[in-house]
Amino acid sequence: MRPIGLQVAVRALSRTTPKYxxxxxxxxxxxxxxxxxxxxxxxxxxxEGDPDNERLSKKERASRGLYGAVSREYxxxxxxxxxxxxxxxxGDLSDDAAFNFESYADCFVSENLVRKYIDEKKLPLSKEAKxxxxxxxxxxxxxxxxxNISIAIRRGPxxxxxxxxxxxxxxxxxxxxxxxxxxxxxxxxxxxxxxxxAHTALLTDVAKNKLTTVRENIKERVKTLLSKAK
Numbered sequence: 548m549r550p551i552g553l554q555v556a557v558r559a560l561s562r563t564t565p566k567y568x569x570x571x572x573x574x575x576x577x578x579x580x581x582x583x584x585x586x587x588x589x590x591x592x593x594x595e596g597d598p599d600n601e602r603l604s605k606k607e608r609a610s611r612g613l614y615g616a617v618s619r620e621y622x623x624x625x626x627x628x629x630x631x632x633x634x635x636x637x638g639d640l641s642d643d644a645a646f647n648f649e650s651y652a653d654c655f656v657s658e659n660l661v662r663k664y665i666d667e668k669k670l671p672l673s674k675e676a677k678x679x680x681x682x683x684x685x686x687x688x689x690x691x692x693x694x695n696i697s698i699a700i701r702r703g704p705x706x707x708x709x710x711x712x713x714x715x716x717x718x719x720x721x722x723x724x725x726x727x728x729x730x731x732x733x734x735x736x737x738x739x740x741x742x743x744x745a746h747t748a749l750l751t752d753v754a755k756n757k758l759t760t761v762r763e764n765i766k767e768r769v770k771t772l773l774s775k776a777k
Contacts, residue, residue, distance in 0.1 A: 610648040614641060643749045650744050653762050654712070657769050661715045662707045664772060668719075672706055676714050680706035712765070713738045719772060730768045737761045 595612060603611070618637045623630040664670075672680070687700065687709075701708045707715065713734040720730035740758045743750060750758065 606649050606652070607645055610645040610652075611641065613648055614644040618644075640749075646750070646755055647744050647747070650741075650758055650762065653766065654741055654744065657765055658712050658715060660769055660773060661712070661719060662703070662705075665707050665715065665718055666705065670718055673718065676710060676718060677706060679714050680709040683709040711738065712741065720768065730765065730772070733761055733765045733768060737765060 595615075618640070621633065621637065623633050627633075684706075691697070691700070711734075713731070716730040716734035736757070740750065740754050740761075743754070744758070
């Protein structure tokens, strides 16, 4: 025997009139609008919104969620003279933070996957790559001395951990960038904006658009590269 509530609902639907159907459709639109507004309001205040709402991509929603969790730790206690000002500053940073967090995640994943590919293929580093890695090693050594740090910082012992995408790309997909589309060409366009993100800078809208395009191109090239990692 079906539950009483379900039986009632079935009987109600069987008696649905055109007028009632119109009411249900209008009611549905109102509820969806409320849900949409609720999601926007929650995101605005750096709270978790509706994870199933496609208004934001999964990456953007996750980035905003991470920023919300981190930024709440910088809130000042009630009664602090600058509490309101800091709240405004944190709010002003939310859009840029979401974009930069997402961009850094793409950077981290793509560059480390290329390093994995280099290790898997046992690709030798070029003379230029070794020199670049050497410069970063010396800089790190000097900074560790200033910081009174004796522990190892980088988990990977190889030189590739000192190389960014422009150096890595020349090891795995080196072609004439003026004649052919290749990872090295994307990496050259990527580097100046990637470095700005790595230094926690706020980007212009034009730079964001450029970085978004290059990120997608790099992602597809890295996926193509990894499909041949045998």
